Amino acid sequence: MTEKNNKQNSNVYSLYPRKLKTQISIIFLIVILFYFYSLSETGSDFLTLFLDFPDIVKKLASMFPPNWEYIPLAIDPLVETIQIAVVATTFSVLICIPASLLAANTITTNKFIYQITRTFLNILRTIPDILLATIFVSLFGIGIIPGILALTIFSLGLLAKLLSETIETIDARQLDAIRSTGGNIVQVIWYGVVPQVLPQFISYGLYVFELNVRASLVLGFVGAGGIGTIIDTQLNFLKYQNVMAILIVLLVAVIIIETISNMLRRRVV
Helix, strand or coil, X not given: CHHHHHHHHHHCCCCCCHHHHHHHHHHHHHHHHHHHHHHHHHCCCHHHHHHCHHHHHHHHHCCCCCCHHHHHHHHHHHHHHHHHHHHHXXXXXXXXXXXXXXXXXXXXXXXXXXXXXXXXXXXXXXXXXXXXXXXXXXXXXXXXXXXXXXXXXXXXXXXXXXXXXXXXXXXXXXXXXXXXXXXXXXXXXXXXXXXXXXXHHHHHHHHHHHXXXXXXXXXXXXXCCCHHHHHHHHHHCCCHHHHHHHHHHHHHXXXXXXXXXXXXXXXXX
């Protein structure tokens, strides 16, 4: 009986071939070696971080208790942050509609226009939002305009990519049916594309709005307006209890926005 079981076990093959296992092991080893090489080249010292951990704890402890009296002063910058996100999301949604249509091969048959649009959107996605905000602050000065422009461009690249890829995966038979009956490009888009991508489009818009709310916080550190500006100011004056109060307000606002966004997304999709 034991010999029979041994024969059966010897005939059982692994889920992954031996060659694939070897390749995965080599890749994993290369990643680990590159990780330690990066630590060495960048001068990262986790031992120092561990030894300085008590100082980190003291710094965090200095933020408590939060200065609750400072919360009313953080409401207006928070509203400004949400306004920046709303305006930037609205502009990017409006601009991304024609851009995503030009970047979808199911709609754009001209290869030159298709490739140019895709390349342009790829370039937009490679530029960090904080770099855009820094450039616009140097051009237009400190305020909400640089934040709106930076988030609009950043959101446009992301939203147009998501929507164009969604358009490319729709049922092309509906488009062909409309074209075969003499429908023009506007009718093809309105009756063939919009009904198929509208739920995903709304979901993507809400998702980008959530990203913009968070991103506008960081952009405030370079003078692009919003609640990040007062956080930077309070940090410079070492008012850590005020910073903690602002972070609590921001946390509550983000949770409320995400809850409402998720509810709307579930109703639409």
